[in-house]
Amino acid sequence: MSEPSYPAATPLLPRRRALIIGSSKGLGAALARRLACEGYSLAVTGRNVDLLDQLCAEINQASGEIRAIPYVHDARNFNQVPDLLQKIITNLGGLDLFIYNAGVLLPTTPVTYEADKDLQTMEVNALGAIAWFNAVAPVFQALRSGQIVGISSVAGDRGRVGNPAYNASKAALSTYLEALRNRLTRHGVHVLTVKPGFMDTDMLKSSPRTFWVISPDKAAEDIWKAIRARKQTIYTPGRWGLVMLIIQHIPSVIFRRLSF
Numbered sequence: 001m002s003e004p005s006y007p008a009a010t011p012l013l014p015r016r017r018a019l020i021i022g023s024s025k026g027l028g029a030a031l032a033r034r035l036a037c038e039g040y041s042l043a044v045t046g047r048n049v050d051l052l053d054q055l056c057a058e059i060n061q062a063s064g065e066i067r068a069i070p071y072v073h074d075a076r077n078f079n080q081v082p083d084l085l086q087k088i089i090t091n092l093g094g095l096d097l098f099i100y101n102a103g104v105l106l107p108t109t110p111v112t113y114e115a116d117k118d119l120q121t122m123e124v125n126a127l128g129a130i131a132w133f134n135a136v137a138p139v140f141q142a143l144r145s146g147q148i149v150g151i152s153s154v155a156g157d158r159g160r161v162g163n164p165a166y167n168a169s170k171a172a173l174s175t176y177l178e179a180l181r182n183r184l185t186r187h188g189v190h191v192l193t194v195k196p197g198f199m200d201t202d203m204l205k206s207s208p209r210t211f212w213v214i215s216p217d218k219a220a221e222d223i224w225k226a227i228r229a230r231k232q233t234i235y236t237p238g239r240w241g242l243v244m245l246i247i248q249h250i251p252s253v254i255f256r257r258l259s260f
């Protein structure tokens with residue numbers, strides 16, 4: 001059976017093209033649905049073939065044409081990245097928007113120390129992102145256009161007792177994105193850092209205490225608005241911006257005594 005292909009772009013019907021790393025469910029799937037509504041052709045990726053197939057079938061049925069094609073990829077397979085990016089760019093006929101959304105939050109407690117979980121967290125949340133950014137950035141820089149979005153977290157703004165590796169992975173991602181923005185803005189490439197609070201997805205199931213929980217659809221809507229407005233950093237929902245400004249200024253000597 002031949003592989004599915006995207007409809008060709010024409011001068012009268014130019015098509016924007018997006019690649020989302022980690023889009024089988026949760027926020028990544030919500031972003032894929034949102035971008036499909038805007039007419040994007042999409043490459044969606046993840047490890048779960050069944051979920052990716054279901055998502056693409058849903059999007060393509062709703063659009064009445066092929067808008068989404070799945071690519072199975074584990075973000076820890078760094079060596080696959082250059083060839084997979086080239087394959088996706090060829091199939092899409094170019095690339096306008098790249099989103100790194102893949103992330104894990106592995107359950108732990110303030111008294112457990114498990115290197116395998118911490119290393120996996122760093123690999124998926126930070127190192128996979130760096131592997132992809134290094135492949136995508138020169139493509140966009142040469143084109144003098146393109147948008148890069150990284151899904152970080154409020155958790156990257158401070159180191160807390162609960163999950164040091166998750167905090168560190170998101171801090172690394174946020175700082176990497178800031179540096180990338182400082183490199184690429186002068187070349188016409190837009191870089192957006194997204195810091196969600198709590199979202200109602202499978203990831204939240206392992207979080208003991210949550211509040212201000214928003215749906216992945218609401219977060220995807222905020223992200224889409226920020227992409228269009230070419231914002232640099234957003235918190236979703238926005239009130240987390242003020243909360244994290246206060247939290248970032250709590251002196252270490254006090255912060256270390258808090259239980260969150």
Ligand SMILES: NC(=O)c1ccc[n+]([C@@H]2O[C@H](COP(=O)([O-])OP(=O)(O)OC[C@H]3O[C@@H](n4cnc5c(N)ncnc54)[C@H](OP(=O)(O)O)[C@@H]3O)[C@@H](O)[C@H]2O)c1
Pocket residue numbers: 021022023024025026027028029045046047048049051073074075076101102103104105124151152153154195196197198199200201202203204216
């Ligand atoms: N939920 C929250 O409250 C919250 C808050 C702040 C930030 N975030 C961030 O938002 C992003 C999306 O999370 P979510 O809440 O939507 O979680 P989710 O429902 O668990 O989805 C996580 C996504 O990441 C993908 N992923 C995980 N490990 C991967 C790997 N090794 N290779 C490729 N893809 C992988 C999963 O796909 P496969 O399983 O198919 O591989 C899935 O599509 C994450 O970066 C997360 O850290 C979430």
